[in-house]
Amino acid sequence: MTVAAAPDLDPATGFPAGLAEDLAAASLLLARRLHAGGTLWCASPAWPHHAQHVAVEFVHPVIVGKPALAAVALAAHQLTPTARANMSPGDVLIAIGPAGDPGVLDLVRRAPAWGVAALWVGSGDRPPAGSADHVLWLPDDDMAPHDGRFILLYHLLWELAHVCLEHRGVLEPEPDCDGPVCITCSDEGRLAEVVSASGPTAQVRIDGVLEEADLALVGEVGVHDLLVVHAGMAITRLDATAGGTRP
Amino acid sequence: MTTGSFLYPMLEDGERDPAALLADLARSAEAKAVESAQLRSTTLADRAQDLSRVAAAMASAISAGGRLFTFGNGGSATDAAGLAALFASPAAGRAVPARSLVADTAVLTALANDVGVEVVFARQLMAHARAGDIAVGLSTSGGSANVLRAFAEGRRRGMLTVGLAGYSGGAMATCPDLDYCLAVDGQSVHRTQEAQSALAYALWELVQDLLGKLTRLESEENR
Structure with a gap:
């Protein structure tokens, strides 16, 4: 053994x-x-x-x-x-x-x-x-x-x-940019959860804020689907069964 | 006069750079982890004999059909729930009838509202417990009135009564209604709770071991 x-x-x-x-x-x-x-x-x-x-x-x-x-x-x-x-x-x-x-x-x-x-x-x-x-x-x-x-x-x-x-x-708030790559000003995709979808766009929640996302690249989505959004464009749909990966 | 804290003298109140604080916090976490590990290990060593006696009594009660009831307040309520879950649904080993008396908010609030918080566990034992069942109560202070009251009710009903306490047992150390008191001699509430949890886990392991032996003995006798 x-x-x-x-x-x-x-x-x-x-x-x-x-x-x-x-x-x-x-x-x-x-x-x-x-x-x-x-x-x-x-x-x-x-x-x-x-x-x-x-x-x-x-x-x-x-x-x-x-x-x-x-x-x-x-x-x-x-x-x-x-x-x-x-x-x-x-x-x-x-x-x-x-x-x-x-x-x-x-x-x-x-x-x-x-x-x-x-x-x-x-x-x-x-x-x-x-x-x-x-x-x-x-x-x-x-x-x-x-x-x-x-x-x-x-x-x-x-x-x-x-x-x-x-x-x-x-205890001051966390700085927005605290590393070499800043999530808000780099070209990284950001995680979004679909709040509602109608036609070519969806209302999504990103970092707690509601935004519009263009669905042209990902097609139809459902409420609570997870997407990666870059500059207002949904670029990837995350598999609902995938592990705990983040964009 | 300094405005920095005693434990973290590098940090003055006006300090804005967290780097020094983070370094101090990490060292503090390590020091506390050492204290915790030491208290857990000395408690298990010092209470080894008591643990064996309690485990033997519990294993024989369980073999005879006894059920386990656990209870406590606040953090001890959660530890009581954890202990009941460990006995009733272990990842491996024998599942034993066990549940915590803190699980049902309807019963708890009904009793606390209609009678008083001192009866929330005792009253449930009146409804459920019978001779040969087991009452395990946790209290970091050793003095929770509703836990002591439940021991008295348990004793009246012929239960095996076991207390898990901090502060060398507190009132539990001399409680006439307790068959056994497993006590932690800790100074900090947090370190004491961690050592209590280590005791509870050791107790579960010992009981599992004894139940396994008893089962093997029975199957040999029946051959």
Whole structure:
């Protein structure tokens, strides 16, 4: 019998390389959005109790004196429609589940169209790079969801987000252009969710904003289909069953 | 007088560049993860004997047809739900009748509104529990009144009563209605909850192991 090579975990923290930095960056994003009036939406089709634990942590902190923050656990039933109806641009989604979780995949791939930042907490096989804004992942391990380590990850998000909230200077809105390629001024295609379609054009939601998209290149579309839109032109239709890929 | 925080002295209130904060946050996350790992591992080691005793009692109750009821408040409510799910629908192993008493909002709100929050678990045990069933209550403080009240009701009905608590057990440590109290000696609520979850998972593993052995024993006897 061969034993799989032990994943490269720090023996003291139990963390893979980069996880602490990912947690820090995710916490700052979360603090900025909560500070600006956003809500944290928590979803875990596989383990609904984890979603509820995150939400209660933020709404009613166990540490006296910490402010109540807006967080909600979404029920697993009718997850995507409930999220679509309730989430607003500037909100944050924290999804907790394995890489192949269809409910999580559907949420994280639609989140950019809704203007929602997505954090994905899980263990085991890692989702493809770029599946969410921050992927907070523990390597191959069946026990992490049950033995306190998932709870540690979202406790840390809460603890670090509160540290950020105490440093007002860093809470300014995220800059529009924060890398070599800016999504708003480059020629990249952007993810769009169809709101309504009539004839040659569709009303779509891109980064939470309603826009018109020309359908000449993609043909007929249905409500809630995902498209890639470039300069007002829908250039690709994303397969509804594809993994958590984003344009 | 400094305006920066004690933990993050590099950052003054007017600091706008997040790079220094992000670096500090990452180191802080690592330090807390070390604390968590240490508390989880020392708790499992220190409670090894108690865990074996509780697991033996639970496995024999389950073998005799006992059902598991879990309960708690807030984060402990979610951990209670997680524990019930682990027993009732494990990824592998034997499924055991188990459910949490926090799942039904109609029952919870009816009881909290009509009587009071102190009876939300005890009243459900009155309706459902019978001798030989198992009550597992979680309370990070060890002092949640509705959890203690449920233990009293469970004891009256002949249930096996098990408490999972922080702060060296709090009121649970001396609760006369508890058969067993598994306690975490933590100072931080968060680290304590993580260690409680490690205890709960270890308990599930031990019970699974014992149930497997009991099943093998029975099949040998029946041969």
